Amino acid sequence: xxxxxxxxxxxxxxxxxxxxxxxxxxxxxxxxxxxxxxxxxxxxxxxxxxxxxxxxxxxxxxxxxxxxxxxxxxxxxxxxxxxxxxxxxxxxxxxxxxxxxxxxxxxxxxxxxxxxxxxxxxxxxxxxxxxxxxxxxxxxxxxxxxxxxxxxxxxxxxxxxxxxxxxxxxxxxxxxxxxxxxxxxxxxxxxxxxxxxxxxxxxxxxxxxxxxxxxxxxxxxxxxxxxxxxxxxxxxxxxxxxxxxxxxxxxxxxxxxxxxxxxxxxxxxxxxxxxxxxxxxxxxxxxxxxxxxxxxxxxxxxxxxxxxxxxxxxxxx
Amino acid sequence: xxxxxxxxxxxxxxxxxxxxxxxxxxxxxxxxxxxxxxxxxxxxxxxxxxxxxxxxxxxxxxxxxxxxxxxxxxxxxxxxxxxxxxxxxxxxxxxxxxxxxxxxxxxxxxxxxxxxxxxxxxxxxxxxxxxxxxxxxxxxxxxxxxxxxxxxxxxxxxxxxxxxxxxxxxxxxxxxxxxxxxxxxxxxxxxxxxxxxxxxxxxxxxxxxxxxxxxxxxxxxxxxxxxxxxxxxxxxxxxxxxxxxxxxxxxxxxxxxxxxxxxxxxxxxxxxxxxxxxxxxxxxxxxxxxxxxxxxxxxxxxxxxxxxxxxxx
Amino acid sequence: xxxxxxxxxxxxxxxxxxxxxxxxxxxxxxxxxxxxxxxxxxxxxxxxxxxxxxxxxxxxxxxxxxxxxxxxxxxxxxxxxxxxxxxxxxxxxxxxxxxxxxxxxxxxxxxxxxxxxxxxxxxxxxxxxxxxxxxxxxxxxxxxxxxxxxxxxxxxxxxxxxxxxxxxxxxxxxxxxxxxxxxxxxxxxxxxxxxxxxxxxxxxxxxxxxxxxxxxxxxxxxxxxxxxxxxxxxxxxxxxxxxxxxxxxxxx
Numbered sequence: 001x002x003x004x005x006x007x008x009x010x011x012x013x014x015x016x017x018x019x020x021x022x023x024x025x026x027x028x029x030x031x032x033x034x035x036x037x038x039x040x041x042x043x044x045x046x047x048x049x050x051x052x053x054x055x056x057x058x059x060x061x062x063x064x065x066x067x068x069x070x071x072x073x074x075x076x077x078x079x080x081x082x083x084x085x086x087x088x089x090x091x092x093x094x095x096x097x098x099x100x101x102x103x104x105x106x107x108x109x110x111x112x113x114x115x116x117x118x119x120x121x122x123x124x125x126x127x128x129x130x131x132x133x134x135x136x137x138x139x140x141x142x143x144x145x146x147x148x149x150x151x152x153x154x155x156x157x158x159x160x161x162x163x164x165x166x167x168x169x170x171x172x173x174x175x176x177x178x179x180x181x182x183x184x185x186x187x188x189x190x191x192x193x194x195x196x197x198x199x200x201x202x203x204x205x206x207x208x209x210x211x212x213x214x215x216x217x218x219x220x221x222x223x224x225x226x227x228x229x230x231x232x233x234x235x236x237x238x239x240x241x242x243x244x245x246x247x248x249x250x251x252x253x254x255x256x257x258x259x260x261x262x263x264x265x266x267x268x269x270x271x272x273x274x275x276x277x278x279x280x281x282x283x284x285x286x287x288x289x290x291x292x293x294x295x296x297x298x299x300x301x302x303x304x305x306x307x308x309x310x311x312x313x314x315x316x317x
Numbered sequence: 318x319x320x321x322x323x324x325x326x327x328x329x330x331x332x333x334x335x336x337x338x339x340x341x342x343x344x345x346x347x348x349x350x351x352x353x354x355x356x357x358x359x360x361x362x363x364x365x366x367x368x369x370x371x372x373x374x375x376x377x378x379x380x381x382x383x384x385x386x387x388x389x390x391x392x393x394x395x396x397x398x399x400x401x402x403x404x405x406x407x408x409x410x411x412x413x414x415x416x417x418x419x420x421x422x423x424x425x426x427x428x429x430x431x432x433x434x435x436x437x438x439x440x441x442x443x444x445x446x447x448x449x450x451x452x453x454x455x456x457x458x459x460x461x462x463x464x465x466x467x468x469x470x471x472x473x474x475x476x477x478x479x480x481x482x483x484x485x486x487x488x489x490x491x492x493x494x495x496x497x498x499x500x501x502x503x504x505x506x507x508x509x510x511x512x513x514x515x516x517x518x519x520x521x522x523x524x525x526x527x528x529x530x531x532x533x534x535x536x537x538x539x540x541x542x543x544x545x546x547x548x549x550x551x552x553x554x555x556x557x558x559x560x561x562x563x564x565x566x567x568x569x570x571x572x573x574x575x576x577x578x579x580x581x582x583x584x585x586x587x588x589x590x591x592x593x594x595x596x597x598x599x600x601x602x603x604x605x606x607x608x609x610x611x612x613x614x615x616x617x618x619x620x621x622x623x624x625x626x627x628x629x630x
Numbered sequence: 631x632x633x634x635x636x637x638x639x640x641x642x643x644x645x646x647x648x649x650x651x652x653x654x655x656x657x658x659x660x661x662x663x664x665x666x667x668x669x670x671x672x673x674x675x676x677x678x679x680x681x682x683x684x685x686x687x688x689x690x691x692x693x694x695x696x697x698x699x700x701x702x703x704x705x706x707x708x709x710x711x712x713x714x715x716x717x718x719x720x721x722x723x724x725x726x727x728x729x730x731x732x733x734x735x736x737x738x739x740x741x742x743x744x745x746x747x748x749x750x751x752x753x754x755x756x757x758x759x760x761x762x763x764x765x766x767x768x769x770x771x772x773x774x775x776x777x778x779x780x781x782x783x784x785x786x787x788x789x790x791x792x793x794x795x796x797x798x799x800x801x802x803x804x805x806x807x808x809x810x811x812x813x814x815x816x817x818x819x820x821x822x823x824x825x826x827x828x829x830x831x832x833x834x835x836x837x838x839x840x841x842x843x844x845x846x847x848x849x850x851x852x853x854x855x856x857x858x859x860x861x862x863x864x865x866x867x868x869x870x871x872x873x874x875x876x877x878x879x880x881x882x
Contacts, residue, residue, distance in 0.1 A: 074449075078456070119621075122625065123624045123625060126624070126625060127624065131445060133445040133446050133449050134379075134445050136449060137382075137386065137445055137448055137449050137452060138381070138624065140386075140449075140452045140453075140456070141381070141382075141383075141386060141452075141620065142620075142621070142624070144557065144617075145558070145617035145618075145620050145621060146617075148557065148558065148613040148614060148616075148617045149614060149617060149618075151481075151610065151613070152610050152611075152613065152614045155478075155482070155607075155610055160474075160478055160481075161466065161467070161471060161474050161478075164463050164466045164467050165467045168460075168463050168464060168467050242456060242460060243456075291464075292464060292467075294460060294463070294464070295460055295461065295463075295464045298456070298457060298460030298461070299457060299460070299461075302453050302454070302456060302457040305453055306450060306453060306454075309446065309449065309450065309453075378717055379717070380717070512735050512736040512737075513736075515728075515736060516728060516731050516736070518717070518718055519716055519718070519728060520716065520717070522680055522709070522711050523714075523716075523728070525679060525680055525700070526678070526680070526704065526708055526709050526710075526782075527704050527728065527729070527731045527732055527782070528700045528701040528702070528703060528704025528705070528731070528732040529700065529701075529704075529731075530700050530701075531700075572719075574718045574719065574720060574724075
């Protein structure tokens with residue numbers, strides 16, 4: 001599949017997305033927009049579209065980076081503890097600095113997410129038994145442990161329902177003034193593109209990288225910083241989008257092979273298309289209400305993940 | 318070994334006695350039966366979870382796993398949330414504890430049954446594969462519960478929240494009796510397979526070589542584990558990391574591979590942890606938090622320690 | 631007598647073993663040789679029921695493998711794979727005692743312990759028997775596992791690359807023990823082995839596999855032959871006779 005076709009699909013879907021919503025706006029109105037319609041478009045529809053696309057780009061690329069660094073196809077922010085650590089960070093922010101600004105919350109959540117992802121990589125490094133299936137299992141359990149810590153504090157402070165709503169990815173609250181944080185991810189994604197080849201080499205290990213004259217630690221750290229920062233920005237503005245970082249890179253590899261530099265753009269675009277489709281489905285199924293994207297992606301994502309797992313086993317016997 | 322086991326038994330008894338009689342006060346004829354019931358609930362669930370986790374780790378040949386990874390805890394939460402979200406907290410499935418218990422246990426066992434059926438259809442499946450599938454399903458259940466929890470009215474949510482954490486305070490007497498019977502039956506059945514456990518811990522290939530009907534035993538054991546976990550979770554609520562914690566402490570403390578010693582050891586340690594935890598919760602924190610939250614916290618931290626302790630190969 | 635009849639195995643549609651038939655003679659050492667990916671270990675695993683076969687039959691003493699009770703089979707045939715990492719902290723003696731499980735189901739009798747002691751002595755492990763496995767070197771570990779198999783006291787002993795990761799001294803030591811097992815105790819040994827010269831010096835019979843099929847089988851003298859080795863390995867291997875053994879010079 002050519003990138004070109006994917007972009008066309010993305011654009012068509014984007015336009016569709018703009019014209020779905022409680023407030024009826026049809027493409028025909030475009031040249032005779034009422035004041036109200038203009039407002040809806042500018043305040044809600046465009047920000048929503050942009051955040052969907054950025055979140056789709058961001059989460060699928062971070063997944064790809066994590067998979068390259070760990071050399072395991074089933075590692076992603078969801079299965080590597082990044083999401084859960086970021087959530088713990090948000091909780092700490094809510095608890096300790098209730099009046100903190102969004103940026104401050106973001107920084108704290110970022111620190112936690114980075115520490116969590118780093119810890120996970122450390123664990124991977126130490127673990128003796130490197131079965132492809134076992135590693136995501138450890139990652140998910142690691143995530144469970146971190147969320148049990150979150151629960152522990154949330155329970156003491158009656159913040160559980162509050163945290164739950166953070167946990168739930170949703171675009172319905174995205175509007176101008178509340179999503180701009182997502183722009184932070186753009187320079188990071190550019191950086192990811194520049195470093196793409198280096199991540200692949202870093203994934204082959206310390207000695208391998210040293211042999212090629214590369215600073216292994218630095219590259220890994222840059223990768224982890226990108227992963228943590230993008231995840232946090234997405235969680236803070238949209239919420240958790242489970243399994244996105246896992247399935248998109250895997251789907252792309254299915255038809256593109258494993259060349260990271262070539263795959264990066266495809267991964268990003270497919271990620272955005274996937275989130276857009278899920279969002280449109282979520283908005284149409286119980287119209288005029290909507291199902292939060294976290295749930296749609298959670299359901300569709302875990303089904304695809306299971307399929308990928310089964311498929312892998314069919315090949316390897 | 319005998320000395321260590323007797324020490325654990327003595328400690329457990331001492332804690333239980335302390336728990337029963339501390340600050341008993343003048344209304345002892347009211348308080349004592351209540352406390353007895355609580356201790357009984359702790360002993361039965363603590364024992365069941367420790368036993369189930371030990372077996373589970375032996376058949377998966379891995380010391381950092383716990384049976385809740387097959388998604389049972391999340392399923393329990395999903396059922397509880399669903400009942401309250403759809404029928405409301407005053408409805409029959411929510412208020413009638415017996416009904417709720419049987420629905421929950423039934424669904425959990427059905428779930429595990431389907432999972433096993435699906436995965437054992439083709440032989441030679443990697444056991445970790447089953448666990449990962451369970452865990453992914455668990456995440457799926459989790460996101461569905463979260464979705465409903467966000468929509469629930471905050472007052473009703475408090476009831477859901479109450480069920481998120483294991484609690485020994487309001488255990489229904491009838492259910493306690495039923496659970497004891499089920500757990501005792503299952504445990505009695507499993508002793509038939511007990512002699513295989515030591516050999517199973519050598520791993521699949523050695524076990525098969527030594528003439529163990531490996532697949533047969535694994536399936537039976539997994540069913541036993543599922544029933545024990547389902548019953549204890551439905552009785553008191555989820556305590557995800559308890560098993561992980563006590564079984565590893567048992568290994569560290571008993572320093573043996575023999576299940577005939579590890580099993581009683583782990584059960585006693587589990588009872589000590591829970592009764593001790595409950596004492597601390599009641600006397601030190603004065604009920605501000607629940608034991609399961611503390612145990613999960615400690616158990617989780619211990620899990621991380623275990624992971625990081627593994628030396629490079 | 632072990633008889634393999636038309637056995638096949640495929641992974642994900644890719645055949646690994648195709649329609650293999652072979653008979654294993656009693657009281658001899660039979661070596662499976664062949665290039666990487668020939669299916670040697672897969673065949674050995676199927677004969678020992680560690681892997682199920684897709685089709686065909688494996689007859690042990692005239693009875694199909696799947697008709698045997700696993701418990702009885704464990705007294706007839708034992709297998710040792712090449713990677714033997716165990717998660718438990720066991721002493722050598724404890725490990726060897728597991729070999730008696732098929733007979734005692736975990737409750738070892740005095741006679742069982744005698745067998746354990748004999749196996750330990752046989753593998754020259756008396757001084758090490760109280761040590762934990764993780765304190766031993768690779769060669770000592772391998773000996774401990776072989777001692778377990780000896781304690782299992784089966785007629786047939788199957789070993790998958792028993793010399794893997796061993797130095798010359800330990801390799802020779804292990805091969806000599808296997809020879810003794812055959813000559814003194816009348817066992818039948820089947821092994822997968824890479825080094826054709828070890829196969830040549832110690833085995834009675836050689837089965838050569840390539841691409842999932844048997845290309846040649848026969849007595850050691852007939853197989854260790856330049857023309858035949860050329861067919862198996864696609865390389866020219868001159869054969870010299872040194873001290874009565876046929877040695878392939880494959881280093882250049």
